[in-house]
């Protein structure tokens with residue numbers, strides 16, 4: 001089954017207000033002629049509304065970088081999926097390794113968030129990936145499978161095709177050390193097999209698996225040429241319109 005490539009730029013805790021809106025506009029302007037790729041940008045929460053407004057009417061969508069799973073209540077500093085929807089988001093990144101490592105998010109919490117994103121009618125981008133230590137111990141597939149199973153626990157089967165998995169090896173994030181296309185494909189294939197056992201052939205065939213970790217304009221085409229690499233979750237290179245646009249163009253083929 002052929003899947004429409006999906007490229008998302010994760011701006012993390014970068015950009016000021018004006019910079020965010022300008023970057024979003026530049027990205028949208030540079031992609032006017034690009035078809036057949038889904039594109040989203042994920043600004044910090046305070047800029048979501050303005051970025052969404054700047055992108056209104058175009059094809060570039062907005063993603064949040066995180067959410068809470070509860071609908072409302074005494075959760076100081078947290079943001080619900082209904083709020084993110086109202087702010088103009090289509091996607092929410094869930095379980096990023098920075099959140100797992102620095103904010104103690106475990107598979108159970110991540111699974112709750114995924115279900116909350118889906119319940120709000122938004123699409124989750126579920127991040128998984130092993131540390132260098134786990135890779136060197138030969139545990140990559142075990143770790144990633146555990147994270148995918150936890151993230152997709154109790155998800156309504158009908159909604160599975162709207163979930164994107166982002167395989168982001170922790171050792172490749174922000175390090176300039178990209179996984180080789182072969183390393184990425186090996187893990188993506190293992191994830192695809194697991195998705196088949198969880199949701200059946202159709203869901204597994206429809207679900208996009210992005211690669212993330214030092215994706216740049218000059219390595220994107222090689223990574224995206226792999227049969228189970230359906231897109232990219234881009235950090236650093238999404239902060240400059242030119243490099244992000246080049247990555248999207250690589251996905252357009």
Ligand code: 13P
Nearest residue numbers: 010173174213214235236
């Ligand atoms: P870099 O592209 O900066 O390595 O970041 C990847 C990432 O964490 C995207 O979510």
